[in-house]
Amino acid sequence: MKKVFFLIGILLLCFSGMVLAVGNELEIKQNGYQQIAKAVQDGTDNEVYIEQGLNDTESNQAYIYQYGNENIANIGQYNQDNYSYIEQIGDSNDVSIEQKGQANLANILQSDYSGIFYNFICYNNDAAINQNGDNNWAGIEQFGYNNEASITQINNNNIANILQIGSNKNIGIYQYGNDTAVEIQMF
Numbered sequence: 001m002k003k004v005f006f007l008i009g010i011l012l013l014c015f016s017g018m019v020l021a022v023g024n025e026l027e028i029k030q031n032g033y034q035q036i037a038k039a040v041q042d043g044t045d046n047e048v049y050i051e052q053g054l055n056d057t058e059s060n061q062a063y064i065y066q067y068g069n070e071n072i073a074n075i076g077q078y079n080q081d082n083y084s085y086i087e088q089i090g091d092s093n094d095v096s097i098e099q100k101g102q103a104n105l106a107n108i109l110q111s112d113y114s115g116i117f118y119n120f121i122c123y124n125n126d127a128a129i130n131q132n133g134d135n136n137w138a139g140i141e142q143f144g145y146n147n148e149a150s151i152t153q154i155n156n157n158n159i160a161n162i163l164q165i166g167s168n169k170n171i172g173i174y175q176y177g178n179d180t181a182v183e184i185q186m187f
Contacts, residue, residue, distance in 0.1 A: 030051070030053075034059045039063070042068065043069055044068070046069060046071055048064045051077075053078040058082075059081045060081075061082070062083070065087045068089065068090045069090070071092055076099075077098070079101050084097045084099065084107070085107045085108075085109075089111055094124075095126065095127040095128065100133060102134040104137070106129045110140075111141070111143040112144055127149045129153075130152045135157045136156060136157065143164075144166045147170060150174075154175075155178055158175045160182050163186075164186045165187045
């Protein structure tokens with residue numbers, strides 16, 4: 001009888017562990033100097049939220065890699081010299097990056113599993129980068145399906161870049177002020 005309860009307990013642990021892994025959701029909040037946050041999610045209902053620099057911080061980096069299924073990713077960086085990168089490979093995709101203050105960089109890639117030339121089955125793409133001030137740079141690359149992209153940069157040395165290959169495309173770059181530059185490629 002003890003062996004049966006032990007076996008049932010092990011099975012419950014195995015199945016409950018699998019259920020917890022399926023809903024993968026992650027939230028990271030960091031304060032301080034030179035913080036690095038990296039999230040990698042492989043499969044199903046993935047969501048990631050990274051927030052850096054609500055207090056006096058600088059030189060933070062945030063990286064999000066999501067491979068497959070429901071993907072949602074958000075990065076908020078609120079002080080100096082921050083860098084953000086989000087890569088979403090496959091399925092329902094959604095991205096948002098917000099950076100405020102000095103030498104910001106942000107980059108978004110939404111594609112599929114197929115390597116350098118992609119086979120355009122990425123899916124519901126959606127992306128947004130919003131930077132507010134100083135030496136901004138932003139980049140969005142989307143491959144396949146219901147694409148949508150947006151970059152908003154306000155003031156200072158803004159540069160923006162959007163590449164969309166395949167499917168329903170929708171684009172929007174809004175830069176307000178100073179040394180702006182825009183590059184849009186749609187195929």
